[in-house]
Amino acid sequence: MPNGSDASHARLPAATRAAFVTLTALTLAACTTPYSPPTDTDLPLTLRAGPNQHLDQVLSAHGQTLYECRRDGGARAWTREGDLATLVDPQRRSVGTVAPGGYFTAYDNSYVVTRADAFAQVTAGTLVWARLVARQQPGSVMREGRFARTSMIQQVDTTGGLPPDPLCDREGGTLLVPFSATYLIYSQRLDAPASSSAHTTGRTRATQTPWGGFPHPANGAAPLPND
Structure with missing residues (x-):
C-alpha cells in the first residue's frame, strides 16, 4: 500500500x-x-555612448553611497557625496574600487577620474543611471592597465543607494546607504575622429566631484545628478 x-x-x-x-x-x-547587461541601444538616448566608443569591459559594484547632511534653505537634507564600492568582473574577481570624486581605480594601478554629464531616472526608488566621462587619466602615458584607455563609463542597473528619509537632523552628519550597480567601461575607437573623443576640457580641478560640484537632494529625481 x-x-x-x-x-x-x-x-x-x-x-x-x-x-x-x-x-x-x-x-x-x-x-x-548569466547576467546580460543592457546594450547601448537599450539605454535612454541621453546615456548612450555612441558609435565612436568601444565597450571594453563590464564590471559590477557592491558598496555604499555616502551622504552628508547639509542645509538647503530652511531645511537640512542628505546630499550625495559619492560611492564607496568594490568592482567585480564577470568571473566574480575583485579588480578595483570606486571612490567619491569619480575615481575608478584598478588593482593594476591604472585609474580614471570621471564626471557625470548625463542622468536618467530609469527605476523608481534607486539611484539614477548615469553616463560618466573621463576628465583625467594620470599616469596613463604608457596606455597600460584596466583604466588606462577609459573614455566613458555608463552606470546602469542600480539598486538601493537612497536614504530612507531625504531630510536629516544634524548638519555635517554622514550616512552610508548600501547600493549596487553595473558599470559599462568604454574606450574611444582608434579609428574615431579626434573631435568625437569623450574627454572634455575644463572642469579639471582635482578637488571637483564627477557631479560638477552641484549639491543635489537625496531622492534621486532627475535632472539633478546623483551619480
Missing part, C-alpha cells in the same frame, strides 16, 4: 505533474542564466 506522499503524488493529474516539472526546470534555468 503506498504511503501518504506517494498516494498524493499518484492522484495528481498528469497535466499538473508536467506543469510542475516545467516550472522547476524554468526556475533552475533562471538561476543559472
Whole structure:
C-alpha cells in the first residue's frame, strides 16, 4: 500500500505533474542564466555612448553611497557625496574600487577620474543611471592597465543607494546607504575622429566631484545628478 506522499503524488493529474516539472526546470534555468547587461541601444538616448566608443569591459559594484547632511534653505537634507564600492568582473574577481570624486581605480594601478554629464531616472526608488566621462587619466602615458584607455563609463542597473528619509537632523552628519550597480567601461575607437573623443576640457580641478560640484537632494529625481 503506498504511503501518504506517494498516494498524493499518484492522484495528481498528469497535466499538473508536467506543469510542475516545467516550472522547476524554468526556475533552475533562471538561476543559472548569466547576467546580460543592457546594450547601448537599450539605454535612454541621453546615456548612450555612441558609435565612436568601444565597450571594453563590464564590471559590477557592491558598496555604499555616502551622504552628508547639509542645509538647503530652511531645511537640512542628505546630499550625495559619492560611492564607496568594490568592482567585480564577470568571473566574480575583485579588480578595483570606486571612490567619491569619480575615481575608478584598478588593482593594476591604472585609474580614471570621471564626471557625470548625463542622468536618467530609469527605476523608481534607486539611484539614477548615469553616463560618466573621463576628465583625467594620470599616469596613463604608457596606455597600460584596466583604466588606462577609459573614455566613458555608463552606470546602469542600480539598486538601493537612497536614504530612507531625504531630510536629516544634524548638519555635517554622514550616512552610508548600501547600493549596487553595473558599470559599462568604454574606450574611444582608434579609428574615431579626434573631435568625437569623450574627454572634455575644463572642469579639471582635482578637488571637483564627477557631479560638477552641484549639491543635489537625496531622492534621486532627475535632472539633478546623483551619480
